[in-house]
Amino acid sequence: MTLASLDNEPSSRDRILDVAESLFARRGYAGVGMKEVADGASLGKSSVFHHFKSKAELYSAACVRILGAFEDRLLRSLAEGGTPSVRLERCIGDLIDVLVAHPTHARLLLRSLFEDDDLPQDGPEGAAVYGSIQNIMGPMAKLLREGMSAGEFRLASVSHVLLLLIGPIVFPFASGDFGEQLLGKDVFDPAQVRRIKGELLDLVRVGLSAPNNAREE
Amino acid sequence: MTLASLDNEPSSRDRILDVAESLFARRGYAGVGMKEVADGASLGKSSVFHHFKSKAELYSAACVRILGAFEDRLLRSLAEGGTPSVRLERCIGDLIDVLVAHPTHARLLLRSLFEDDDLPQDGPEGAAVYGSIQNIMGPMAKLLREGMSAGEFRLASVSHVLLLLIGPIVFPFASGDFGEQLLGKDVFDPAQVRRIKGELLDLVRVGLSAPNNAREE
DNA sequence: AATCGGTCCGACCGATCGGTCGGTTTTCTG
DNA sequence: CAGAAAACCGACCGATCGGTCGGACCGATT
Numbered sequence: 058m059t060l061a062s063l064d065n066e067p068s069s070r071d072r073i074l075d076v077a078e079s080l081f082a083r084r085g086y087a088g089v090g091m092k093e094v095a096d097g098a099s100l101g102k103s104s105v106f107h108h109f110k111s112k113a114e115l116y117s118a119a120c121v122r123i124l125g126a127f128e129d130r131l132l133r134s135l136a137e138g139g140t141p142s143v144r145l146e147r148c149i150g151d152l153i154d155v156l157v158a159h160p161t162h163a164r165l166l167l168r169s170l171f172e173d174d175d176l177p178q179d180g181p182e183g184a185a186v187y188g189s190i191q192n193i194m195g196p197m198a199k200l201l202r203e204g205m206s207a208g209e210f211r212l213a214s215v216s217h218v219l220l221l222l223i224g225p226i227v228f229p230f231a232s233g234d235f236g237e238q239l240l241g242k243d244v245f246d247p248a249q250v251r252r253i254k255g256e257l258l259d260l261v262r263v264g265l266s267a268p269n270n271a272r273e274e
Numbered sequence: 275m276t277l278a279s280l281d282n283e284p285s286s287r288d289r290i291l292d293v294a295e296s297l298f299a300r301r302g303y304a305g306v307g308m309k310e311v312a313d314g315a316s317l318g319k320s321s322v323f324h325h326f327k328s329k330a331e332l333y334s335a336a337c338v339r340i341l342g343a344f345e346d347r348l349l350r351s352l353a354e355g356g357t358p359s360v361r362l363e364r365c366i367g368d369l370i371d372v373l374v375a376h377p378t379h380a381r382l383l384l385r386s387l388f389e390d391d392d393l394p395q396d397g398p399e400g401a402a403v404y405g406s407i408q409n410i411m412g413p414m415a416k417l418l419r420e421g422m423s424a425g426e427f428r429l430a431s432v433s434h435v436l437l438l439l440i441g442p443i444v445f446p447f448a449s450g451d452f453g454e455q456l457l458g459k460d461v462f463d464p465a466q467v468r469r470i471k472g473e474l475l476d477l478v479r480v481g482l483s484a485p486n487n488a489r490e491e
Numbered sequence: 492a493a494t495c496g497g498t499c500c501g502a503c504c505g506a507t508c509g510g511t512c513g514g515t516t517t518t519c520t521g
Numbered sequence: 522c523a524g525a526a527a528a529c530c531g532a533c534c535g536a537t538c539g540g541t542c543g544g545a546c547c548g549a550t551t
Contacts, residue, residue, distance in 0.1 A: 069528075084391055087305030091509065101530045103511085108528090112509065164388065171381065173451040174301055194456065216457050217466075217473045220449065224441025232437065234390040239411065240433050249434075256434045264481030286498080308539065318500045320541085325498090329539065 070108045072098040078119045082161035085168060086116050117182035120169045123162050124189035130155050135196055141204030142266070146258050148200070149226060153257075156230045157250050163230035170223070194219060204265075211267045218265070225260070229253050287325045289315040295336045299378035302385060303333050334399035337386045340379050341406035347372050352413050358421030359483070363475050365417070366443060370474075373447040374467050380447035387440070411436060421482075428484045435482070442477070446470050 067075070076097035080089040091112055095102040109115040134148040156163045169176065169186065176183055198219055204210035229236055229244060236244040243249065284292070293314035297306040308329055312319040326332040351365040373380045386393070386403065393400055415436055421427035446453055446461060453461040460466065 085302045085304060085389070087302060088391070090507075092507080100528095102509090103531080104529050106510065107530095110510095167384075167388065170452045171384065171445070171448045171450055172302070174305070190452070211476075213473055213476070214469055217469050218477075220446045220453055220456050220461075221442045221470065221473055221477065223449075224443070224445030225438045226441070228388070228441030228445060229437045231388045232440075233388055235387045235407070236437055239437050244437075252431055252434050253438065256430055256438055259428075259430070260435075260438065260477070260481035263483070263485075264477035266480075268480075307537075309537080317498095319539090320501080321499050323540065324500095327540095 069098065069100060069104070073100070073105055073108055073115070074119055074122060077115050078123065078165060079161045081116060081119055082164035082168070086112075086172070091115075113176075114182055117176060117186055120165065120176070121182065121185045121189060123159070123165055124169070124186060124193070126159075126162070127152065127155060127166070128189050128192050131193055131196065135200065140209060141200055141207055142209045142262070145200055145204065145265075146262065148197075149222075149258065149261065150254055152226055153230070153250070153254050156227065157245055160230070160245050163227050164233070167227050167231045170227075197222075205267075208267055210265045213265075222261070225257055286315065286317060286321070290317070290322055290325055290332070291336055291339060294332050295340065295382060296378045298333060298336055299381035299385070303329075303389070308332075330393075331399055334393060334403060337382065337393070338399065338402045338406060340376070340382055341386070341403060341410070343376075343379070344369065344372060344383070345406050345409050348410055348413065352417065357426060358417055358424055359426045359479070362417055362421060362482075363479065365414075366439075366475065366478065367471055369443055370447070370467070370471050373444065374462055377447070377462050380444050381450070384444050384448045387444075414439075422484075425484055427482045430482075439478070442474055 073094060077089070077094050080093060080097065091105055092102050094115070095105045098105065105115070109118060130151050131148055134151040135144060137147065138144070139147065156166075170190075176186060198215050201210065201215045201218060205212055205215070232239075232244065240249055244253070290311060294306070294311050297310060297314065308322055309319050311332070312322045315322070322332070326335060347368050348365055351368040352361060354364065355361070356364065373383075387407075393403060415432050418427065418432045418435060422429055422432070449456075449461065457466055461470070
């Protein structure tokens with residue numbers, strides 16, 4: 058590691074990642090040029106290619122970084138213990154906190170989940186993205202299963218509920234102008250975040266709670 | 275109108291729109307070239323520019339078309355009457371039906387909602403997109419308000435709930451490979467659609483229902 | 492037959508794309 | 522201080538980008 062890592066100034070590599078993250082989030086993979094990234098990081102284009110050998114690798118690296126942040130927070134949140142419903146609500150809240158802390162994250166996360174064509178799909182970088190997603194979805198699924206067998210959640214298909222939960226967690230903070238227009242205020246305003254989080258937790262708390270009867274698996 | 279409109283074969287303009295819709299949905303605005311669209315429609319690039327004077331206009335036109343389909347279905351669904359909760363569940367189900375009927379719709383819809391930079395933002399085309407979105411969100415908000423004052427839904431912030439509902443409706447059918455991997459089966463498989471729809475409606479039915487007490491506005 | 496509007500196309504334009512290369516400067520290390 | 526390694530950059534490459542232009546082809550009108 059260089060001396061810069063002891064300073065508060067980020068290394069060139071991190072600066073590139075920061076810029077790339079924000080640009081990719083806003084305009085997607087194809088919408089961003091390497092020149093633009095280089096300019097944003099105050100570097101020549103060749104220097105960007107020195108740190109990342111291709112555009113696809115840079116994109117993957119940016120995705121891996123934010124997915125890692127998610128993974129860290131989620132695993133830490135899950136480790137804190139409590140009943141399944143307590144843990145579920147806490148970890149949804151924490152995930153939203155991560156999204157809010159870095160406004161570009163939600164969009165890039167959403168993109169990495171639903172844009173298949175951009176990612177390399179294979180190679181070490183693609184595997185890292187894939188693994189991170191697994192490491193996030195796996196424990197969430199486990200948590201839901203635990204809650205169901207403990208009788209706290211109503212019985213439902215875990216994978217379908219999981220697929221259903223991603224949308225309301227991520228989309229509001231990826232919605233940009235649309236969300237701002239709908240709410241009349243900035244989605245990332247603390248008061249709005251609190252409101253969104255509250256509504257979502259209410260919905261999940263009640264919507265997933267077990268009725269007195271049980272249905273299908 | 276030409277004679278082709280009487281045939282079952284779609285006009286060149288419609289063919290272009292079909293191709294553009296599918297390509298834009300998959301790779302986003304910047305990820306699609308006009309040459310690609312032209313090839314897909316079995317036309318020369320110049321011919322595409324004859325029907326749509328710019329790429330931005332083509333993109334807007336594609337968005338307007340799918341938003342219009344949504345709007346139509348939603349308004350028809352809402353007009354059928356019933357209690358607010360019946361109408362809400364029916365129209366969520368119908369919206370999902372539209373998404374499922376045209377697998378590319380969900381992705382393009384999601385993009386048009388959260389990618390601000392692509393759309394022209396102004397001009398007649400941008401206004402049409404904007405208006406369509408308004409025509410969809412407005413009645414939905416009205417429906418929620420009615421349900422709350424009728425005591426069927428719990429009291430909540432309409433706009434926040436609305437923002438929250440979009441995610442679980444649209445995302446599952448835009449999730450592509452990710453969703454397929456999570457479920458182990460194609461998201462658009464009728465059985466899976468039924469399952470997703472069921473889980474979502476369960477979640478909404480219970481999660482929005484009014485408890486015996488009321489809270490904030 | 493002449494003409495006209497609509498449709499279509501090949502060729503072309505300047506700009507930008509991702510990426511390479513050779514060489515210079517900076518920084519770490521022995 | 523010498524030398525290696527890492528970081529950086531300007532110039533350049535072929536390909537592709539969105540878009541234009543002049544003209545060819547067509548069925549319908551007069």
